Amino acid sequence: MTRPDCADVAAALLAPPDGGFRLADADPGARPFFADKSDAAASLKDDAKAIDRLQNALYAEREQALLVVLQGIDTAGKGGVIRTVFNDTGPRGVRVAPFGKPTDLELAHDYLWRVHQVVPPKGFIGVFDRSHYEDVLVVKVRNLAPADAVERRYDQINAFERHLSENGVTVLKFFLHISRDEQAKRLRARLENPDKHWKFNPGDIEERKLWDAYMEAYETALQRCSTPWAPWRVTPSDSKTRRNALIARVVRGTLENMSPRYPSPGWSPDDYVID
Ligand code: AMP
Ligand code: MG
8 A cells, every 4th residue: 555644644634733623624534545454463563673674763863852642531551551661672762751649759849750751762752641631631620730830831831942953852742533433432442341441440431431621621721732843743543553553643743754864984995894
């Protein structure tokens, strides 16, 4: 099959940086570019290999980093994306940072303190499994901070991400968008399948009751924090394979555009003899 252009996928998923994003216009069951599931699987496999090659050059070059932010409601597939898109990438070059409930120490600092510490250094790909966006999502929905403090965070986050992008870190953000029905299916599967019991958290059912409030908070975050330097991509995620394939295309295209170069060693192979 002919693969969709990475740039076309990236453009199609883009939440417009003018604040015009509407969740109602985004269909979590949409199947852009990959009508056929086996095409998606083949594309994903190819891209995972290419991402590994590009990561190797990124590591050798040590000039720039890629930060991939994954956000989505429980069961949206953050873990599945990490497992598949970076399946072929050597563990040396990828750092996954999960963000759970802040510790006392983290709460004693500003909310970006724990985030900045795990931004990937030059040469690395960093993947955020949840992120600083929780501070305008769960924190907003559950009133864990004063409303006016949360309100100021959108601009603060934009400034933070701009700072990163001006300092060698390319920022890619994916909202994994699933429907309420699909979440019900996936939560039920966690109850029914013993191999998935470890993923079940009774708290997820409490969070599900706040579905509408979460969706509103996501919409606001995507309206206010999709910027030219750190755009949001809205990924229809009811189909897991297609979700993974779409994200892999965008990650690959982004790495290609970063065009990491192996450094020139400052010597020639002819300078040495190994006997
Ligand atoms: P999981 O990703 O399933 O391990 O769950 C992590 C939990 O930590 C989720 O319920 C998040 O909403 C929660 N969490 C992450 N960041 C924050 C935060 N800044 N404040 C409060 N809860 C958070
Ligand atoms: Mg969970």
